[in-house]
Amino acid sequence: MKFETLAAQGFIDLKKQNHAVSTPIYANTAYSFDSVEYAINLFDLKIEGDIYSRLSNPSNDMIEKRVAALEGGIGALATSSGQSAVLITILNIAQAGDEIVTSDKIYGGTYNLFSKTFKQMGITFRFINSDNLEDYEKAINEKTKCIYTETIGNPRIKIADIEGLAKIAHKHGIPLVVDNTVATPYLCRPFEFGADIVVHSTTKYLSGHGNAMGGMIVDSGNFDWNQNDKFKMFTTPDESYHGIIYAKEFQNAAFIAKARAHLIRDLGCCQSPFNAYLTQLGIETLHVRMERHSQNALELARHLEKHPHINYVIYPYLENNPDYALAKKYLKNGASSLIGFGVDGDGTKFIEALKLFIHATNLGDVRSIITYPAGTTHRQLSDEQKEKAGITNDFMRASVGLENIDDIKEDIDNAIEISRS
Ligand SMILES: Cc1ncc(COP(=O)(O)O)c(C=O)c1O
Incomplete structure (x- = not known):
């Protein structure tokens, strides 16, 4: 399907939703299990299905699938706001002692999150005050876990050189994360230029009518978390989830699997199904x-x-x-x-x-x-x-x-x- 068709109709399963033409609001918290075996398989992440709406919900699933497809990614996770999409993305790859390289021309709320809150958590951001790609490369060291940028920087409207930044990131074995809020996938698809993860404040153009807070994380599926020993969170057992090794169990789909099973579970910043419904309406006319x-x-x-x-x-x-x-x-x-x-x-x-x-x-x-x-x-x-x-x-x-x-x-x-x- 082409972009416009995916935006307007993508992933609607009429039978599954009682033939309702627009995917309804599943204002629902928990889901019944047909058998104990079914529940075990769900909890062991062996099969897909809903357990509890903090982790997944059919209204959210609809927009996750559509945004992933529009971006050309393999999976997505809806969050309560753009801020929480950025928060979960960074926590999915970095912990105390790690560093991240970014521009100083990013959205002020993200700048505060990076320079204050993450600093308190022991994650250091190196803010680059230049358009020179060499300055980004010089700021990378063995502790660096990703490069972070915005396709169109807010509020000074600077355009990132996504391809150049992706090359530098990959040379150092780290992913490029791009906030694609202001461009949206209709104007730019960062994965086509080498970006690995995309984040959105769906509050803006994706919902489009100034009435629904929301965020989205999208994975290209292209980054190999096993290529070096920098990403132990993916390559060693998660004791809080039956010792699962995300990169082994989910391979190239590990990023969203871990963000959902670990971080949305623990932090709880899930998107409300009502907002997901409003965002679905927005995506249809994006x-x-x-x-x-x-x-x-x-x-x-x-x-x-x-x-x-x-x-x-x-x-x-x-x-x-x-x-x-x-x-x-x-x-x-x-x-x-x-x-x-x-x-x-x-x-x-x-x-x-x-x-x-x-x-x-x-x-x-x-x-x-x-x-x-x-x-x-x-x-x-x-x-x-x-x-x-x-x-x-x-x-x-x-x-x-x-x-x-x-x-x-x-x-x-x-x-x-x-x-x-
Ligand atoms: C580029 C960009 N990213 C992230 C955010 C944060 O999104 P939210 O307000 O949905 O938390 C904003 C908000 O203005 C933004 O402009």
């Missing part, structure tokens, strides 16, 4: 929405480029963007909804004059959303720190929605005029 998000954002970017009171525009598909070549290589069907620009006027007046753009901290909603990082998310930083993070006082980050493009442009133009009065 390709149509991403096309229009990208079309509207590019048209707004071109409009703002010519505006006399706009200081700069950041959009990867603009020819003068420093990441234009990377964007053309990695983003095949468009460059998504995120656009950054500097307003030559009063930032607060600009934000408050907008009528159509909603002032909020989210992205990937059908509605246009504007965020003023210097006045909100990065307010606590000094001017110098903001400058370093690329968050100047004039910087606006917008997620361009699916409204009529003329209304979108008019709203921004009016607000610029008011910001200068």
Whole structure:
């Protein structure tokens, strides 16, 4: 099946779901066992089936299968949020004493998780402040367990060189983990460029309507956990699960098997079936929405480029963007909804004059959303720190929605005029 068909119809088993055309919400906690033998086989992970909804649920299973297929992966695990998808992914491969190499231009929530919470747990992140692949390689040592990046970095809209990073990671026997939230598999499939694991905040474009928190971890099935002795969590017995050796039992499907059997079981950050249902509805229109998000954002970017009171525009598909070549290589069907620009006027007046753009901290909603990082998310930083993070006082980050493009442009133009009065 092609992408659009998988998104709209993939994995629906009409007989299994009482001929309901849309997979229902299985608001259900536990599942009955036909026999003791059946229960034993389930608990020993010998057969597939549901035990308890912290571990799996048919509503979650539907979106796990669809996102795995859309990404070109072999398995996926739905989590309660994007944050918990990142948390479980890192804990699945790293423990106290280990290190991870990443960019300093990643989403602020992930940056905090890496620099504070994981630091307290003894996992060290090396943040690279450069686009130079050699700087990533120099930061790798024998304790490094993966390279972590974002396809389209949030909020500065930087494009990662996935293929280059994957080559470096594999040279050192470690996987490349990519947060593909802002691109979605419709614009970029990181596995095709050598990435090993993909994570998503499904809260954004995959659910798409700003109404369901969720996350997803997808495994390409390509990374060999046995190739060196770095990944003992996969190659030695898990005493908390009858001494199972994940890489032996599940071979190339070990990543999701361990994340589910060990980490979702222990941490409990599973996705609610209601949110999985809302996300299923979103996935069904993903390709149509991403096309229009990208079309509207590019048209707004071109409009703002010519505006006399706009200081700069950041959009990867603009020819003068420093990441234009990377964007053309990695983003095949468009460059998504995120656009950054500097307003030559009063930032607060600009934000408050907008009528159509909603002032909020989210992205990937059908509605246009504007965020003023210097006045909100990065307010606590000094001017110098903001400058370093690329968050100047004039910087606006917008997620361009699916409204009529003329209304979108008019709203921004009016607000610029008011910001200068
Ligand atoms: C790129 C990226 N990754 C992860 C997250 C975290 O996702 P969630 O808010 O669903 O926990 C976000 C949230 O904005 C994000 O933009």
